[in-house]
Amino acid sequence: MGIMKTTKKNYSRREFIKQNSLTGLGAVVAIGVTPSLFASDIKVAETPALLGGKAVRTKVWPTWPVWDTSTDEEQVIKVIRSGAWTRAGVVTEFEKKWAATVGAKRCLAVVNGTNALIASLNQLDIGAGDEVITHPYTFISTIICILQNGAIPVFVDTDPETFQIDADKIEARITPRTRAILPAHTLGMPADMEKIMQIAAKHNLIVVENACLSWLAEVNHKKVGTFGNAGCFSFQTSKNIPIGEGGAIVSDDEKFMDRCYSYHNYGNPYGSVVLPEGVHGGTVINGTKLRITEYQAAIGLAQLKRLEKQTNTRNENAQYLKSKIQDIPGIVPFKLSKNVTKISAWQFPFRYKMEAFQGLPRAKFIKALRAEGIPGSSGYVTQNDKPYLKNTFESKNYRRMYPKEMLDFEKYVERNHCPENNLLCEEAVWFSQNMLLGSRADMDDIVMAIEKVHKNAGKLKA
Numbered sequence: 001m002g003i004m005k006t007t008k009k010n011y012s013r014r015e016f017i018k019q020n021s022l023t024g025l026g027a028v029v030a031i032g033v034t035p036s037l038f039a040s041d042i043k044v045a046e047t048p049a050l051l052g053g054k055a056v057r058t059k060v061w062p063t064w065p066v067w068d069t070s071t072d073e074e075q076v077i078k079v080i081r082s083g084a085w086t087r088a089g090v091v092t093e094f095e096k097k098w099a100a101t102v103g104a105k106r107c108l109a110v111v112n113g114t115n116a117l118i119a120s121l122n123q124l125d126i127g128a129g130d131e132v133i134t135h136p137y138t139f140i141s142t143i144i145c146i147l148q149n150g151a152i153p154v155f156v157d158t159d160p161e162t163f164q165i166d167a168d169k170i171e172a173r174i175t176p177r178t179r180a181i182l183p184a185h186t187l188g189m190p191a192d193m194e195k196i197m198q199i200a201a202k203h204n205l206i207v208v209e210n211a212c213l214s215w216l217a218e219v220n221h222k223k224v225g226t227f228g229n230a231g232c233f234s235f236q237t238s239k240n241i242p243i244g245e246g247g248a249i250v251s252d253d254e255k256f257m258d259r260c261y262s263y264h265n266y267g268n269p270y271g272s273v274v275l276p277e278g279v280h281g282g283t284v285i286n287g288t289k290l291r292i293t294e295y296q297a298a299i300g301l302a303q304l305k306r307l308e309k310q311t312n313t314r315n316e317n318a319q320y321l322k323s324k325i326q327d328i329p330g331i332v333p334f335k336l337s338k339n340v341t342k343i344s345a346w347q348f349p350f351r352y353k354m355e356a357f358q359g360l361p362r363a364k365f366i367k368a369l370r371a372e373g374i375p376g377s378s379g380y381v382t383q384n385d386k387p388y389l390k391n392t393f394e395s396k397n398y399r400r401m402y403p404k405e406m407l408d409f410e411k412y413v414e415r416n417h418c419p420e421n422n423l424l425c426e427e428a429v430w431f432s433q434n435m436l437l438g439s440r441a442d443m444d445d446i447v448m449a450i451e452k453v454h455k456n457a458g459k460l461k462a
């Protein structure tokens with residue numbers, strides 16, 4: 001075959017497809033190996049936009065959220081005009097659809113992903129005296145759900161190749177206090193769930209999956225969020241199912257889901273959560289209120305209709321982009337954990353090695369890309385050393401629940417040191433999901449801009 005190879009790494013076709021087959025669209029991937037890398041040398045050599053040159057791109061990116069008035073509004077308007085706004089049939093319909101979509105027996109819609117996590121841990125009886133093993137390369141909700149329940153987060157370092165929790169480092173962090181593992185499927189790429197479930201089974205631990213960014217993602221063709229005791233999702237507007245605010249818990253455990261329902265509705269009786277005999281009326285458990293409205297669910301149903309197609313578009317573009325930029329020196333795109341069969345890219349993350357860009361700092365790299373019309377961000381900051389932990393440990397509740405040594409903040413930070421994660425927080429660059437909804441030509445703009453910044457790194461630094 002006369003495919004010209006301009007890529008520097010030499011790998012077999014089979015390896016290539018394995019590495020890049022995010023959607024099972026191997027054939028599409030192969031097209032990604034075009035010989036065009038560095039082909040537009042002239043444009044790439046032009047003055048960077050940050051230094052007054054012409055930007056690679058001035059076109060706007062696909063906007064977010066997507067809303068089609070002709071197809072999306074009918075049910076929402078019907079709900080608004082009905083006056084039935086509080087939780088009823090439309091919420092139930094959304095829950096049924098989401099449960100069926102991910103392949104779980106039950107789903108409970110709640111106000112947001114953060115509270116889906118808090119409720120799940122609460123109803124799995126995780127609290128005072130318990131340690132929960134988790135991941136620092138994530139959003140704050142992954143950690144505060146543990147603290148809100150009075151437990152202690154224990155951090156396991158990140159695998160910088162996959163951006164996920166390093167499952168090989170989990171067992172070393174298990175103590176007699178460990179009750180649960182809370183992996184986050186970071187940025188919509190699944191964690192190594194098979195390994196995590198093996199460890200949990202061996203040590204008799206609960207698993208709550210933070211699948212807040214993993215709508216439709218799969219490991220071995222099984223949807224993420226359905227491996228553990230509970231899976232939690234977010235539908236906040238920046239997420240790939242945008243509702244404004246919203247979240248969900250999924251599980252096959254009927255009793256657990258009954259308790260979650262009761263908890264989300266003030267602790268009122270529900271299913272197997274019943275009042276003791278002889279008690280008439282009133283609530284059963286210590287609950288709260290996390291109900292979503294009918295119009296939120298109607299928006300959710302409209303968004304669900306386009307999820308699969310959008311997911312496939314993002315994944316195809318992510319594969320293509322990855323195949324194009326992975327050979328630019330200093331650009332190291334994400335790899336996938338074992339047996340991942342589908343991702344749900346919320347961001348396209350890669351590591352930026354400034355050594356290969358003549359020492360151009362990451363912030364300047366992002367600024368230069370932005371000037372070229374390519375918006376990127378520096379992603380997460382570290383979570384395992386921040387003031388909210390100290391503040392929690394100094395609270396009255398924590399001082400009454402734990403021995404003093406456990407709450408020494410400096411020692412806690414030392415015990416929870418995650419060097420790989422610290423480095424990742426300094427090196428990561430993200431492109432957001434709406435960019436991945438663009439065309440191949442849009443992806444080529446990203447490639448071109450990175451090449452241009454690479455070529456001009458010296459000038460940009462000075």
Ligand SMILES: *Cc1c(COP(=O)(O)O)cnc(C)c1O
Nearest residue numbers: 112113114139141212234235236
């Ligand atoms: C968005 C998000 C959450 C929280 O979801 P909300 O709906 O905003 O409360 C939790 N974890 C991760 C990883 C998220 O990205």
